[in-house]
Amino acid sequence: MIIYNVTINIHESVHDQWMTWMQEKHINDVLATGKFTSARMVKVLIDEEMGGVTYSIQYTTDSKETLQRYYDEDAPRLREEGLKLFADKMLAFRTELELISEH
Numbered sequence: 001m002i003i004y005n006v007t008i009n010i011h012e013s014v015h016d017q018w019m020t021w022m023q024e025k026h027i028n029d030v031l032a033t034g035k036f037t038s039a040r041m042v043k044v045l046i047d048e049e050m051g052g053v054t055y056s057i058q059y060t061t062d063s064k065e066t067l068q069r070y071y072d073e074d075a076p077r078l079r080e081e082g083l084k085l086f087a088d089k090m091l092a093f094r095t096e097l098e099l100i101s102e103h
Contacts, residue, residue: 001060001061001062001098001099002060002061002062002063002064002066002067002096002097002098002099003058003059003060003061003096003097003098003099004036004058004059004060004061004067004070004094004096004097005056005057005058005059005094005095005096005097006056006057006058006059006092006093006094007044007054007055007056007092007093007094007095008054008055008056008057008090008091008092009048009050009052009053009054009090009091009092010052010053010054010055010086010089010090011051011052011089011090012051012052012053013089014086014089014090015052015053017085018085018086018089018090021082021085022041022055022057023041026078026081026082027039027041027057029078029081030059030074030078031059033070033073033074033078035061035066035067035069035070035074036059036060036061036070037060037061037062038059038060039057039058039059039060040057040058041055041056041057041058042055042056042057042058043055044056050091052091058097064096067096
């Protein structure tokens with residue numbers, strides 16, 4: 001199993017608008033691609049020096065190949081919407097994780 005992790009720091013001035021957009025639209029749009037089996041959103045509890053609030057959104061998929069198809073077919077369109085809405089008020093970075101075991 002592969003976890004596509006998107007860590008986002010969002011400025012307080014647009015936090016509520018962003019949270020609504022993430023929970024009501026964006027995460028659902030990513031899942032609607034059919035390339036992920038689940039998603040979860042967690043809040044990072046460490047205070048950032050730069051301010052803002054940080055979240056991690058973790059999308060689960062079956063393989064690196066499926067994730068690559070997401071990058072090729074869907075990611076540019078879905079990322080663009082967030083950039084248009086929140087521009088310089090949002091900073092995101094992405095990591096790919098492989099699940100080794102659950103206990």
